[in-house]
Amino acid sequence: MAESLINNLPGTRDLLPEELVAWHVVEDCARRIFRQYGFLEIRTPIIEPTELFARGIGEDTDIVGKEMYTFLDRGNRSVTLRPEATASVVRAYIQNALYRGSGITKLFYFGPMFRYEKKQKGRWRQFYQAGVEVFGPDHPAIDAEVIEMALRFTESLGVEASLQINSIGCRRCRPPYLEILRRRLQGEISGLCEDCRRRAHTNSLRVFDCKVETCQPIILNLPSIADNLCSECSEHFSRVKKHLDDAGVAYETVPGLVRGLDYYVRTAFEIVSRELGAQNTIIGGGRYDGLSEVIGGPPVKAIGFAVGLDRLAMILPEEKRRSGVWRPDLFIAYKGEAAFRRALLLARDIRRRERSCMLDFSDASLKSQMRLANKINAAHVLIVGDDELSRDTYTLKRMHDSRQWEVTPPELTEYLASCADQGEGQPRSGPRRIE
């Protein structure tokens, strides 16, 4: 079906109503928890000058080197679809002088990001992230708070995930460490696999990620960055861990955890799931104290993380997903022209009373209207026909137990008011899996 205009671009996709149920559960949960910690929403453009990302994320990163959607606009400016949001949020923070005021600014965002990569499980060219950024403090406790919040988020979604943390030092202590590491790898080069030999030069820290058996003994003996931090970074890292311990947060210290963006310093962390494929990172984040200055702003301490919404929606447990399924309170089935007109008036009235209702417009038989009501999982069906019209009543049927009875208009109003919030999270009475 490689035809014409009826095809989306590779790596993009339509999110259909059924799939979006899981997304809404995830998004609602994120907003709820972010607010508990005092985060406020910010929305920035999804398109920015290329230079913002190139400088902010780092010219040598994969993202900037080969994954950006970059093009010239009609004004001959080089612009880029954002590959991530942190650089934009920092830009907005500086541009709008949000640093004036209290010493701490907490922001969160939601939105699409774009990276020109080959599609894979859990990876798209247009994908969605939520994220948070804290500007101001660099106290270890705020690092721990942010990490703890991320974990609480995945936990309350019922998603199984584990936390990995590391400190990758600062501009002062990282370069000397990398030098030491490179030299050691050079000495062991003959024992390394082909990939690792390449990594030894290009991205030494990645050697830690190698899964090749023969590399393991060498990797285990490599100096870790955590043991080569400057005293300030070392102190910071151990205090972050102490705060995590105090909070009862379980974590694994992973020496090879480095993150792919240049701006990270000190605390780096990831939350990973076993339920995904090769792309198993659900949340990634860390501290980025120098980013503001890199893009021309004042010195700003900052830490944050990004959540992969696509991946979370993908592994959301079924019971959580089910809790977000919507159903109309009422379906109005009618027979005859007079009843149809009555149904329209009634629908208007019901909606004004904050109840949801639907009806059929195809002049279908009562039977097929009932089928439709069942298919859309309506909680009740209201039947309006000649009998009812002549008596000025309706027949109200409760779908889950098939009980039905006659009601007067005021009784209907009262009944609907009494079953408040029945619209969501109720067990389905309709077509169910039978197991």
Added chain:
RNA sequence: GUGAGCGUAGCUCAGCGGGUAGAGCUCUGGAUUGUGGCUCCAGCGGCCGGGGGUUCAAAUCCCCUCGCUCACCCCA
């Protein structure tokens, strides 16, 4: 960018030692003149991804192409 696998009905797939397409689900209607889910019956629905070649004959064999998927790299 590299490698592997796969493209047949709206969906999931069978058919692939050539002989002018099949199942399940979905959908529509009926069995039940005004009543859903279950069951039964019937029906709708396919240039078998596209192009070329071999052959009397190709969904089936060969070549090219496009698309999808997974993996490497890297990341959410």
